[in-house]
Amino acid sequence: MEKRIQETLERIEWEHDVRVLYACESGSRAWGFASRDSDYDVRFIYQRPLSHYLSLGKRRDVIELPIVDELDVNGWDISKALTLLRSGSATLQEWLNSPIVYSRDVVFLAQMKYVASLSARPVTLFHHYFSMARKERERLAAGEVNAKRYAYMLRTLLAAMWVAEHRTPPPVRFYELKARMLGGGSLVAEVDALLERKAKGNEKEVIKPVTAIDCFADGQFEALEAVRFDAVDKLDLETIDRVFMQMLNAA
Structure with a gap:
């Protein structure tokens, strides 16, 4: 299955003209209680060429593949990932800390974990x-x-x-x-x-x-039900924009 997942990620890069910066397992296999017939829930974050981010037009920011057998693969553009991470997304926190990683750009992952540490609410x-x-x-x-x-x-x-x-x-x-x-x-x-x-x-x-x-x-x-939390503001947009620009410039 590992080989099939790697081949799928490579095909995504070729067919969609993107670079997969991070790919991991999400769901029961990452949590450690998969069943014999559990899906492989592969989640990834990708980046498109710089020109994509310079357009004023609204572009699709997800890539979703049909589930084939037990393989479920979909991913988010870096702009979507950073926007959700700024809001304290629990889903992205789990992705970034998954114990099963299929692909990673070390610098990108460090940047995302830095943002995650600042934005966790x-x-x-x-x-x-x-x-x-x-x-x-x-x-x-x-x-x-x-x-x-x-x-x-x-x-x-x-x-x-x-x-x-x-x-x-x-x-x-x-x-x-x-x-x-x-x-x-x-x-x-x-x-x-x-x-x-x-x-x-x-x-x-x-x-x-x-x-x-x-x-x-x-x-x-x-x-x-009785638990209460102090209000915490979202991470400032300036910090997110700075990290986003660093990612684009590194491409």
């Missing part, structure tokens, strides 16, 4: 993860009870807990997040058993509700 991160966790909890409550839904709820719930406590982006790897936020005990054993079931079997197979996880989640949702 705890309130934005928290609401991103907390809202996702609530949606997963609602799906479980509506009867979609399977290992995948539990895993997705736990990841986003623990991430929200992390942000509430540390005010920083959470670890991407679920096992690190779990170790830091849950420690040990019977609940961890239940979570580990659930993830093992997800990894080895059909992650969407209906299972019995896991009472220990349900009780833990309900208690945390109630506690997190």
